[in-house]
Amino acid sequence: MTTDALGTSPLTSLTQLSPTITGEQLLESLTPPAQFATASFDNYRPDADYPSQQEAVDALRAFSSAAGAAKGGGFLGFGRRKRQASGDEAQKLGVYLDGGFGVGKTHLLAALWHAASGRKLFGTFIEYTALVGALGYAKTVELLKGTALICIDEFELDDPGDTMMMTRLIGDLVGGGTRFAATSNTPPNALGEGRFAASDFLREIHAMSGNFRTLRIDGLDFRRRATTGAAVVTDAAGLTAAVESTRAAGGVATRDDFTAFVDHLATVHPSRYLKMVDGIDLIALDDVVQLHDQMQALRLVAFIDRAYDAEIPIVAAGVPLSEVFDEAMLGGGFRKKYLRSVSRMIALTAAAPSNRG
Template identity: 50%
Template structure:
């Protein structure tokens, strides 16, 4: 077993390298509509597949030459009334396969196209500037936005402007979220003060509801408890990850290190690893730290990196107040994904 430490990594990623990475992660690198397994007891899942296939067939129909959806919305252009929305929006709970379906849509249509999480697009704007991001994406046929969230007013206005310009350029948009578009921002900031921007985001999507239970835990036993001590952790890691590259870190040092690495670089931070080992996982009690950790959890899940740990179980890594607050859906998603990775680590050990 070759060991490394995330706290010793400080990757540098250019804006163009970020753009090149806007494609489904390894976990969803070869999925398709045919590999999605709808739950027979949830007819909305099979219906979502058919709606997405129909949407895919309409992608790549050419530029709108200024008569796009947003031009009509704001009174510009000469298009006819009743034009269908420029995008499709998958709404549902955790683990119903929304990302699988979004990645399947991406694979099903011709390029150029982009696939990334909401936070990756905001990070791209920060790296390239808004105007260069628009220029980079405006000739794409499809832009997929996974885990759509509006966490602050700045993101609301930013994504409203970005999607307005992309849609007016004829780009088709597809998104997933655990929140209906009209409810984005609730509980995080004074959403009523930004109702126009939120309404712009909401109106452009045809909403497809997907019901069901979290497939990551469907019919499976509870996640394994963390190991008892460091000696047990080292023995389990040697057994489970022999011949692999593993990052071993103290949890406190790791979360402190995340404050010095921009979230846009978390994908590069874990590049080349096969597994994760954390000593002394504890409950995070600061919101800013917790939100950074959520991004890391998402990237670990993207790469399907099994986790072994000591300390508290992952359903206790966020405080009760956080799990009940405005960002609760982010935290529940992270707990679901970390639990799945801990289960993989436990099975390997």
Template identity: 50%
Template sequence: MSAPRLADRDPRIEADELVNSLVPPPRFDDVRFDTYVPNPDEPSQAAAVTACAAFAKRVGGDSGGGWLGSLFGRKSVPEGKLGLYLDGGFGVGKTHLLASIWHAVPGPKAYGTFVELTNLAGVLGFGEAVRRLSEHRLLAIDEFELDDPGDTTLVSRMIKELTGAGVFVAATSNTLPDKLGEGRFAAQDFLREIQAMSARFDVVRVDGPDYRHRGLPDAPEPMTDDELAASAAATPGSTLDDFDALCARLARIHPSRYGRLVDGVAAVHLRGVRPASDQSVALRLVALGDRLYDRDVPVAVSGRPLSELFTDEMLRGGYRKKYLRAVSRLVALSRRQSG
């Protein structure tokens, strides 16, 4: 009997569940500030731990003032910037630090990826999404990016509303806040919105090499189709998909549901992997790779290696950092399955 296919799954998530599911992914359940190991050659990493811990203390320490007032229907807004923005390359532990902030802060609090946040606004409506999130002490946003003008306007408004209501916001990104959208759309047309949003954050830089690849080999060689099918059959809970068919299926599922798509999967097997055919396909593969990495799901492939998933032209374009992060994460997952 052949392994089931991801392409046959139909993940669903209701509106209330969207809000309740805004927590760190399973991979980051147990991370804390003291489990982050700074690279001794990169002093910015130790400094980032200190800055994040101080931010978490500030968020948690507000309970004696403004949050007491919320019991009587009014929450005062703390002074100073309410945002912390972790900027740096991929694989330096920014998500570890973001999740550590979330774990260190008392609730109510929410944690989601940028795409989950924009989808929440789409499902609930902007006003209702802001109303619900305004009840939180902290909103943590992972993979913060602006890929189109609509997102720029929406997120700028949302952060203005939330920080105005006294909600602290922590975010991670591979791009400085005043450079968001650069190289992807006419960012200069939205400069005022971008600058207004970035002014709400203190920026903390996290430098260093990608920890996932320190001293490790390149991507494993792809399996043959027969080897791939045998691996899927030998691993309970695995899925086996033709790469092109899965790409077509992803186009019909909102990226916010990709996590639900791979929940409970022990290993993903992709037959006939080749470079993404266009930018839309590539960005959906980035989102899928992120959700696989969040859940620590091993990946095995036939066809081309995962390091060749994106073309040279894509790697030179505006989404370069996203694609490099995806390669980093997927190659790490493919080593797990091959090992």
């Protein structure tokens, strides 16, 4: 059975956990999350109503093939010969997937990673910035040099310092032939929303924008196709039953007061949330309340991302998790993050065994 951070007692609460993680461990963890362990271009299911999905698959296959066929001087002979003026997009050193929530961007990014040969890394923007924070910039560049492909999921555009640091990192690595693929947070496709993400991305990485091809992927959020528009709510008795059922089956279930859990997140760096969810089968939260503090909300977003990657169902009582971010947050600069997190919380609460229809 999973034990707490000291290894002294069975894990029953997330507030028991204060994990640590080294730069080397972060580097080793840069692979696709478990739910995308078998992601491929073949098992991506494009929606026929949105041709851009199949077009993205075809373009990424070409991007992958072009990398595999490159010879000498790094990928595509970078530094030894210029690309032909034919404008062959597959020959670019980077590709950026632009689209709304739940259209399969991360699946396609993972499929590209699986298809690539040579040394390759896959991680979220925050994991790469945490790596630099843990190892220092110079050592990070030294360790990443010679990597064939670096995939960056959820490239953040709202922190100028971190964005420019990643721009510099990209610039320092492409000279050695490293290729990049990235996705970014965009709002759902509605009344033209989401069409600014690509230009924002290219502007922020202006030094390298000419090396990136943008692939727009339209579609509906698959997480909401089979669920209602709100996170599932249960009562205290339902939480108890779900926790006891999971533990009786030999699984690990945690149960926390929501406010205490959110407060505890402030004591753990977001780069360590990956280890907080390791080995957990069910998360139960009592007395969920709406948040009004932006830092608390952003920490919750980061944690939900890791829980979603690990496919951990959530049962919750109180305010629906889909309503946990207040109106000011949803109308502010981090709106994209909050809407993505809402989509994921709806999916995780629907995935709990007790909530399945």
